[in-house]
Amino acid sequence: GPEWASYNLGVFLCTTCATGHRNLGSHISKVKSLKLGKWEDPEVEVLESGGNVHVSEKTERFVPACYRRPKPGDPHVLIEQWIRAKYERKEFESESAKDYTRGEMKGHLMKKARDENKYYPRYFVLSETESCVKYFPKESSKEAKANIPLSDVNVCLAPAKMHQDNGLQLSYITEGSTRHIYVYHESGHVIINWYMAIRSAKLNRLMVAYPSASEAELVPYLSTDFALEGYLSKTGPSEQDAYRKRWFILDHRKLMYHSGQMDAYPRGEIFLGHRDDNYSCTAGAPRNCKDQGYTFSLKTPERTYVLSAPSSEER
Ligand SMILES: [Zn+2]
Numbered sequence: 173g174p175e176w177a178s179y180n181l182g183v184f185l186c187t188t189c190a191t192g193h194r195n196l197g198s199h200i201s202k203v204k205s206l207k208l209g210k211w212e213d214p215e216v217e218v219l220e221s222g223g224n225v226h227v228s229e230k231t232e233r234f235v236p237a238c239y240r241r242p243k244p245g246d247p248h249v250l251i252e253q254w255i256r257a258k259y260e261r262k263e264f265e266s267e268s269a270k271d272y273t274r275g276e277m278k279g280h281l282m283k284k285a286r287d288e289n290k291y292y293p294r295y296f297v298l299s300e301t302e303s304c305v306k307y308f309p310k311e312s313s314k315e316a317k318a319n320i321p322l323s324d325v326n327v328c329l330a331p332a333k334m335h336q337d338n339g340l341q342l343s344y345i346t347e348g349s350t351r352h353i354y355v356y357h358e359s360g361h362v363i364i365n366w367y368m369a370i371r372s373a374k375l376n377r378l379m380v381a382y383p384s385a386s387e388a389e390l391v392p393y394l395s396t397d398f399a400l401e402g403y404l405s406k407t408g409p410s411e412q413d414a415y416r417k418r419w420f421i422l423d424h425r426k427l428m429y430h431s432g433q434m435d436a437y438p439r440g441e442i443f444l445g446h447r448d449d450n451y452s453c454t455a456g457a458p459r460n461c462k463d464q465g466y467t468f469s470l471k472t473p474e475r476t477y478v479l480s481a482p483s484s485e486e487r
Contacts, residue, residue: 174186175187175205175206175207176189176190176203176205177203177204177219178201178202178203179203181193181201181202181222181259182219182221182222182226183224183227183228184219184223184224188251189251192251192255192256193255193259196256196260200260201259230265231258231259231262231264232258232264233265234264234265234266234267236273236368236372237375237388238272238273238368238371238372238391239368240395247331248331249329249360250364253360253361253364256361271369272365272369272371273368273369275298275299276298276299276300277296277298277365277366277369278297278298279295279296279362280293280294280295280296280311281296281307281362281363281366282294282355282356282357282358283353283354284354284355284434286436289434291356294307294309294317294355295307295308295310295311295313296355296366297316298366298370298373300322300373300377303321303322303323303373303377304320304322305320305325306318306319307353318346318351320342320344321344322370322373322374324344324345325342326343327342327370328340328341328342328397328398329363329397330354333401333433333434334354334356334434338356338363339355339363340354340356340363340366340367341353341354342354342370343423349437349438349441350426350437350438351436352434353436354434367395370395371394374393374394374395375390378390378393396423398422398423399422399423400420401422401433403417403420404429404480404481404482404486405417405418405465405479406429406477406479407461407464407478407479407480411461415480418430419431419435421438425443425444425445427441427442427444427470428441428442429441442470442477443472444470444472449473450471450472451472451473452470452471453468453469453470453471454468454471455467455487456468457478458476461478463480464480465481465482466480466481466483466486466487467479467487468480468481468487
């Protein structure tokens with residue numbers, strides 16, 4: 173159960189949310205431990221008359237459908253900005269359009285260079301009317317470096333991998349290959365606005381394409397966090413091939429592998445099909461292959477991939 177409460181807002185809080193509330197400052201939220209705090213009668217009365225359900229009727233009255241409400245374990249920036257949106261900016265108390273529901277967003281983001289681990293400011297433009305996200309070397313540049321269709325783009329918060337609290341990963345298909353773009357902004361508010369703006373534009377697109385579907389039915393398709401990411405070793409098709417360490421990303425039915433975890437392009441992509449179509453995954457290596465560590469074989473109609481994980485659990 174909750175261990176904390178905000179005694180001016182009248183809500184009970186878990187440890188994560190209590191930290192977020194403390195970061196708002198005591199002029200917005202006054203946080204106290206339920207067990208260790210000393211409670212005065214008027215403070216208890218605020219909690220009794222408030223309570224989370226009652227308070228959220230006001231603070232979460234107009235949350236746009238595209239907005240991703242955080243769950244425990246979600247990236248820190250998502251939780252922090254949700255709390256700030258509710259209690260500091262009071263974003264959801266009126267029906268007025270939000271910065272991220274206007275179908276248009278422009279501004280500089282720090283973008284990782286394709287072939288080096290350095291970030292440079294680039295000018296990004298989201299346009300719902302053109303149904304794309306573009307970026308330019310400079311605000312004044314005429315020609316976009318990339319024109320990413322909204323139909324193709326996936327947006328994912330990637331703080332751990334990027335070692336960047338406000339890190340965002342955009343992935344899309346270009347010329348038959350997946351391309352990853354890594355960006356961040358020093359402001360968590362700005363990065364969450366971009367995240368929600370792309371989700372909002374995608375939702376509006378889907379609502380036009382599937383007029384009979386409800387918003388709630390379409391929301392799960394706005395963005396995906398990758399199902400699994402991590403290092404595996406992969407060996408080539410011939411017996412002499414050595415195992416090489418690769419960064420793998422599992423995205424629904426597609427397994428991508430990269431030389432490094434922040435690479436712009438995967439070295440290869442494996443579509444994962446159904447058992448009935450000759451796809452299978454078994455522990456161990458085929459007879460003509462070295463077994464290294466926790467090996468497993470992924471069989472597709474075209475090729476058998478022999479992979480090995482650093483531990484039994486990860487296999
Ligand atoms: Zn919480």
